[in-house]
Amino acid sequence: MKWHFVQNVSTCMHCSSDLTSPRWWCCPPMRNHVMSPLAIELVVPTLRLTLQHSRWQYCTLALAFSPFKQKEEEGDGSGGEMAGSRLERFGTVFSRVRDLMRSGVIQKADKPIWYDVYEVFPPKREPLYVKQQSRPAVNKQDPVPEIFYREDEVRAKFYEQYGTGPRPLDLSNPNFVSTCQRFVTKFNELRNHSDLSDSALFEETGKALLSEGVVLKRRGAVPAESSRDAVLDLKLTDMLAELQNAASSPSTHNPAEPELPVPTQS
Amino acid sequence: MRKLNFVCILTDFFCLLKTFGISLKCLATVMSNWKIRDLLSLGLLGLRHSRGVLTKYSSAGQTVSAAASVSSPQLQPNDAAEKILNLPLEKPDFFRVAELFSLKDLFDARVHLGHKKGCRHRLMEPYLYGCRLDQDIFDLDQTVEHLQRALNFTAHIAYRGGIILFVSRRRQFGHLVESTAKDCGEYAHTRYWQGGLLTNANIQYGPGVRLPDLIIFLSTLNNVFQQHVGVRDAAKMNIPTVGVVDSNCNPCLVTYPVPGNDDTPVAMELYCRLFKMTINRAKDKRRQVELLYGLNAPSPSNS
Numbered sequence: 001m002k003w004h005f006v007q008n009v010s011t012c013m014h015c016s017s018d019l020t021s022p023r024w025w026c027c028p029p030m031r032n033h034v035m036s037p038l039a040i041e042l043v044v045p046t047l048r049l050t051l052q053h054s055r056w057q058y059c060t061l062a063l064a065f066s067p068f069k070q071k072e073e074e075g076d077g078s079g080g081e082m083a084g085s086r087l088e089r090f091g092t093v094f095s096r097v098r099d100l101m102r103s104g105v106i107q108k109a110d111k112p113i114w115y116d117v118y119e120v121f122p123p124k125r126e127p128l129y130v131k132q133q134s135r136p137a138v139n140k141q142d143p144v145p146e147i148f149y150r151e152d153e154v155r156a157k158f159y160e161q162y163g164t165g166p167r168p169l170d171l172s173n174p175n176f177v178s179t180c181q182r183f184v185t186k187f188n189e190l191r192n193h194s195d196l197s198d199s200a201l202f203e204e205t206g207k208a209l210l211s212e213g214v215v216l217k218r219r220g221a222v223p224a225e226s227s228r229d230a231v232l233d234l235k236l237t238d239m240l241a242e243l244q245n246a247a248s249s250p251s252t253h254n255p256a257e258p259e260l261p262v263p264t265q266s
Numbered sequence: 267m268r269k270l271n272f273v274c275i276l277t278d279f280f281c282l283l284k285t286f287g288i289s290l291k292c293l294a295t296v297m298s299n300w301k302i303r304d305l306l307s308l309g310l311l312g313l314r315h316s317r318g319v320l321t322k323y324s325s326a327g328q329t330v331s332a333a334a335s336v337s338s339p340q341l342q343p344n345d346a347a348e349k350i351l352n353l354p355l356e357k358p359d360f361f362r363v364a365e366l367f368s369l370k371d372l373f374d375a376r377v378h379l380g381h382k383k384g385c386r387h388r389l390m391e392p393y394l395y396g397c398r399l400d401q402d403i404f405d406l407d408q409t410v411e412h413l414q415r416a417l418n419f420t421a422h423i424a425y426r427g428g429i430i431l432f433v434s435r436r437r438q439f440g441h442l443v444e445s446t447a448k449d450c451g452e453y454a455h456t457r458y459w460q461g462g463l464l465t466n467a468n469i470q471y472g473p474g475v476r477l478p479d480l481i482i483f484l485s486t487l488n489n490v491f492q493q494h495v496g497v498r499d500a501a502k503m504n505i506p507t508v509g510v511v512d513s514n515c516n517p518c519l520v521t522y523p524v525p526g527n528d529d530t531p532v533a534m535e536l537y538c539r540l541f542k543m544t545i546n547r548a549k550d551k552r553r554q555v556e557l558l559y560g561l562n563a564p565s566p567s568n569s
Contacts, residue, residue: 085504086465086503088498088501088502092521093501093521094506096504112479112504113423113427113428113479114422114423114479114480114506116351116352116355117355117419117422118506118521120355121415121418123419123521124411124412125523127523128518129519142397144386144391144396144402146396146397146398147395147396147397147403174374
């Protein structure tokens with residue numbers, strides 16, 4: 001914001017606003033406008049030389065002083081740019097503002113709201129910009145370790161043998177215990193009590209769960225013929241033959257009523 | 267001439283003081299110790315950086331007597347204002363944001379689930395606990411700490427009357443973010459981010475726009491899986507940011523990152539709820555403290 005002293009002038013030479021009494025006015029934004037001392041002298045042409053000189057000194061002093069130079073974020077019509085640093089790759093937000101304040105570019109009055117808070121509560125890591133490095137071909141040790149548990153061996157074997165299990169997983173319930181988890185807990189219990197080998201223990205756990213009512217079907221075995229759906233064995237040619245037989249023999253029947261072929265036997 | 271200079275400055279000064287209701291007595295005692303600039307900045311400190319044009323009335327240099335008619339107003343508006351602002355900074359958790367959530371809440375909201383190993387960003391590795399069957403798992407101990415710091419910072423900004431902008435380019439949660447911002451009394455931007463929104467605000471929105479004092483990113487990526495422009499722009503405009511960074515995000519420019527899941531609706535609802543609660547808490551606290559100090563002020567203003 002720039003101040004012009006416009007006494008004894010009817011209109012402001014810059015914003016042309018009407019002035020009735022001598023007072024300090026803030027003009028609407030003048031982009032890239034530099035108020036030089038000479039310009040001020042031009043604005044006040046009618047004053048006596050001595051007084052003009054003093055006013056000029058006053059003006060320049062006030063301008064240099066400019067306590068009300070407000071941030072551009074304020075809605076006061078100021079188009080002047082507030083001092084800021086747009087270098088996001090050098091230093092952090094805090095360091096830039098701190099240095100600008102230290103050098104006097106940003107006045108204490110213009111201190112951002114977050115400055116004090118940041119000073120007292122800094123983040124855990126300074127938000128410095130990190131250059132993207134091109135990945136070297138050498139694969140260094142993976143900094144993020146893989147997560148595996150002892151039970152994972154049991155789980156892997158379970159899934160290999162029995163598939164997902166009879167009951168589907170209900171993920172919406174945080175306390176849900178899946179078939180696999182029950183298997184694992186039973187396995188661990190048995191291991192603590194008896195001294196069998198792992199594979200034997202595996203069978204034992206299967207039997208124990210069976211006794212509890214959990215039926216585990218082996219995934220590897222071929223399913224029996226009877227389990228196949230009867231519909232799958234229907235042949236369309238046979239069905240067609242039946243239809244034709246049914247259509248030809250009962251000629252006394254109403255041909256208008258189509259009868260749906262019922263597969264009596266496959 | 268020099269004397270006249272000084273007198274001119276003084277008259278202006280007194281007129282200024284009149285507008286801020288500072289007594290002459292106070293001025294006399296204070297002037298000896300303080301510089302002019304500091305005094306005026308103190309006067310501004312209590313106000314939320316006065317908007318509107320401040321008109322200074324310059325008595326034409328000769329009428330110094332006009333200044334003497336300044337009435338005797340409140341004795342310590344500056345002290346009270348300063349105290350109000352600095353009060354929360356004395357305690358480590360003035361707004362008790364740590365009570366708002368627990369590690370179990372984060373776990374139940376599936377905040378610990380990240381993306382697959384192939385999507386991992388190099389800079390997110392310190393925040394990961396491990397990798398379970400190629401899926402990254404966040405270290406929730408670190409997340410708790412980061413979230414506490416972020417919420418604390420947000421609360422302080424809200425307490426000081428800062429403008430907070432919620433940004434998220436996830437269409438799935440656009441409405442949620444906007445309604446969260448509405449409930450807080452703050453602002454949200456969940457649509458296309460125009461290039462010069464922050465950097466060219468004066469031209470795009472008219473001169474003298476007030477930019478946000480804090481930007482909260484509920485997802486730091488845009489719809490093309492690149493870093494949201496707002497993160498870089500906020501760093502450019504010296505605006506601090508709080509951001510939920512997933513395992514495929516770049517956390518380096520975010521001032522207060524919160525490593526966690528940003529894809530699950532449960533997690534997003536949790537974040538929105540937490541931010542809404544902190545901001546409302548902070549604003550209520552501010553009203554409380556203002557009332558308290560308003561009651562404690564000894565003399566009423568006569569200006």
